[in-house]
Amino acid sequence: MTVLSGAGMSAESGVPTFRDVETGLWAKVDPYEISSSDGWRRHPEKVWAWYLWRHYMMKAVDPNDGHRAVAAWQDGAEVHVVTQNVDDLHERAGSARVHHVHGSLFSFRCDRCDVPYVGPLPPMPEPVETVDPPRCACGGLIRPDVVWFGEPLPSEEWDRSVEAVSRADVAIVVGTSAVVYPAAGLPEMALAEGIPVIEVNPEETPLSDRVTISLRETSATALPGLLQRLPALLG
Ligand code: BV8
Ligand code: ZN
Numbered sequence: 001m002t003v004l005s006g007a008g009m010s011a012e013s014g015v016p017t018f019r020d021v022e023t024g025l026w027a028k029v030d031p032y033e034i035s036s037s038d039g040w041r042r043h044p045e046k047v048w049a050w051y052l053w054r055h056y057m058m059k060a061v062d063p064n065d066g067h068r069a070v071a072a073w074q075d076g077a078e079v080h081v082v083t084q085n086v087d088d089l090h091e092r093a094g095s096a097r098v099h100h101v102h103g104s105l106f107s108f109r110c111d112r113c114d115v116p117y118v119g120p121l122p123p124m125p126e127p128v129e130t131v132d133p134p135r136c137a138c139g140g141l142i143r144p145d146v147v148w149f150g151e152p153l154p155s156e157e158w159d160r161s162v163e164a165v166s167r168a169d170v171a172i173v174v175g176t177s178a179v180v181y182p183a184a185g186l187p188e189m190a191l192a193e194g195i196p197v198i199e200v201n202p203e204e205t206p207l208s209d210r211v212t213i214s215l216r217e218t219s220a221t222a223l224p225g226l227l228q229r230l231p232a233l234l235g
Contacts, residue, residue, distance in 0.1 A: 002168035003070050004186055005083045005090070005219075008175020008201060012064040012220040013089055015057070017175075036149040040111070044141050045130040051144040053127045055105045058087050066174065066219030067093035073227060080164035084176060084183050086146050099161045101153050101183050103146035112140025153182065165190050170230070171197045174219045178205045187211065196234050198226070 007017035018031045029050065033039050040047045063071075071094035073079045081090050081098045086105045090098045108117040113136060122131050134142040147153055165171060171190040178184045187207055190197050199207055199214040200222045208214040213233045215222050 001073055001077050002080045002082060002164045002171045002190075004165075004171060004173045004176065004183075005070075005081060005085060006174070006176025006178075007085060008177075009066055009083070009219050010061075010064075010085055010087055010089050011175065012066065012218060013061045015061055015087060015089075032149060035146070037151055040143060040148065043130075044143075045132050048133040048141075048143075049124075049128055049131040051105060051146070052121065052124050052131055054086075055121070055144075056124050058089075058105060061087075061089070063089040063093035064220045066223040067095070069223035069226065071095045076227075080160075080168070082161040082164055082183075082186060084180065086144075097164075099157045099164065101147070101157050101161055103144070103154065105144060105146065107145040108142050109145050110136035110138060110140040111143040112136065113138045116145075117142045158182070161186060162189065165195070166193055168195050170234070171195055172200065172223075172226070173197060173207060173211065174200045174223070176201070176205070177203075178207045198230075198233060200226075 011017055034047055034050050067089050070079065070081060070090065074096060079095065079097065081095045083090055083098060083100055084102045086100065086103055088106055109115065110117060115136065117134065117136065119134060124131065136142060165186050166189065168190060171187060173187045178187065187197050191210060197211040199205065199211045200217055200219055202216055202218050
């Protein structure tokens, strides 16, 4: 089984999805602008504050029943998780094969010499709008190891994800608006190879009328009982 998850997978853990980020401080931030290499070039201190806040916020949230269901599926099947999420909730729920096609909030690197940064992170007692990024010895700025708009995806994670999709007996697409490419192309690859695709999303997406089954349900409610429903769903 291959699970393709987006921000909706973590919504029931209390992690706002990109489009929900209208809460408080970030209401005036355009997530697509602040998650871009242009945004980083223009105001690295704003981008750094946003990622640092999201990094610290992850300590206060836990995996939900959806993450736990995906981890439990490993008892009877080979399960690969391909996630657009930069959080670590799939891993914390026990999933062993997680491919982060958009990087992670938990590793940092220099934006000039690429050397991984393992130094201390600035404290963030409460969300603030700007924090100066730490500097590397080479003079570069330390950035989060995430994939910004306009940047290529990590090739090894991408290759493993394509393989996980093409070898799947069934693909489950959960909590993604399916508009960001090339990740949104993965369910299309499965469909093109005749692999059954099940979508779990309370809202309609561009995939909904093309997948084998589209369930208008949330991940934490649909995933725990999904395996038992597969025979009936796939007929
Ligand atoms: C690339 C990491 C090429 C950072 C992210 C025009 C101009 C410029 C670029 C482009 C363009 N047209 C196309 C592009 C390419 C661009 C793209 O696709 N843009 C889109 C907007 C059109 N893609 C890129 O730039 C990619 N790179 O193409 O590089 C290249 C090649 C070689 C050399 C140089 C360059 C890079 C894309 C990666 C960007 N980084 N994230 C971070 O997380 O901070 S993407 C980010 O937004 C998320 O990872 C997610 O994938 C995406 C969408 O966010 P959301 O919509 O909020 O989240 P999600 O999609 O998951 O939607 C939430 C869904 O959950 C909803 O459907 C909702 O209904 C559902 N839901 C809600 N609650 C629940 C639920 N579902 C289930 N249960 C619930 N409880
Ligand atoms: Zn450096």
